Amino acid sequence: MKTARALLALPGLAALAWGVVLFVEYAFPLRPDVIGTVSWIVAGPLLNDGVVVPLTAVLGIILARVLPHPWRVPVVTGTVITGVLLILAFPLLWRPYGTPPMPGLHDGNPALGLALTLAAVWLLVVLTALLRRVVPPNTRDAPPITREARPITRDAPPDTRTDPPGTPADPPGTRTDRPGT
Template sequence: MRAVRLLLLVLGVAITAYGGWLLLPQLGTTLPWLIGGPVLHDLVVAPLVGLVGLALGRLVTNRARLAWIAAGMAASATLLLIAVPLLWRPPSAPANPGLPDRDYPLGLTVGLAVLWAVIVVVFVVATTVERRAANRRTDSR
């Protein structure tokens, strides 16, 4: 088992070194992306998500609803993350032939609207079920 682990370690180091060697010529254009992403996340995104989570934890007392809101926020963040390359093309840049030419802002808006509409429907259904169950309990007494 130890030999397999050592072989995997050596193979991983070799592949990483080869990837670094291939990256070396583009390092000037790639370095801002490699450094900027984690810095942007740590200085902007993570504190913002933490503050929103803290505020939601105090505002929403029902833990089941808080879980749905958190899931909606995670799905929204994923949609936004996927949409960034499609939305962030400089106006003067030619269209990417691998990407269909579509109205990406509209698609993102519709996707987010459908996502949150589903969450609102879940809330309405859950509230209705809870009220009916509460009415049945009070009626049976």
């Protein structure tokens, strides 16, 4: 197992080393744009890990405690998806052409695209929650229905039979004569 982990880690470490080499070539000699790049590389993860993730976690915990049961999972899922979409859309919303140009990316309105995507996500959240409310989840109170299972009756105790011996409810090969009957 240790050999497999080492073999899987080697390509990742090689890619990391190559990225460091490329960044050092870009960064030296120091220029004003290098300072902006370094601040973006450092501030992005700090902002994400220090602000966005804790806010999403606290909001998820609060929603899970406040919302009724059928709404909990869909709303918390929608909240997390909204957070991820906002992180992904941030460069395009922050400034025009915030990412390298790609064909078709800058043809549209990123704010409208984000709004429509969030509307679709929350529509699915509401529909899922309503579906969970209308169709209750399957409970495991009853045994599975099989050919060998005896019919369930509400009035008779579980040890008594309501059908005569030898009916199709008996599994093949079972004795139909009981002592004392």
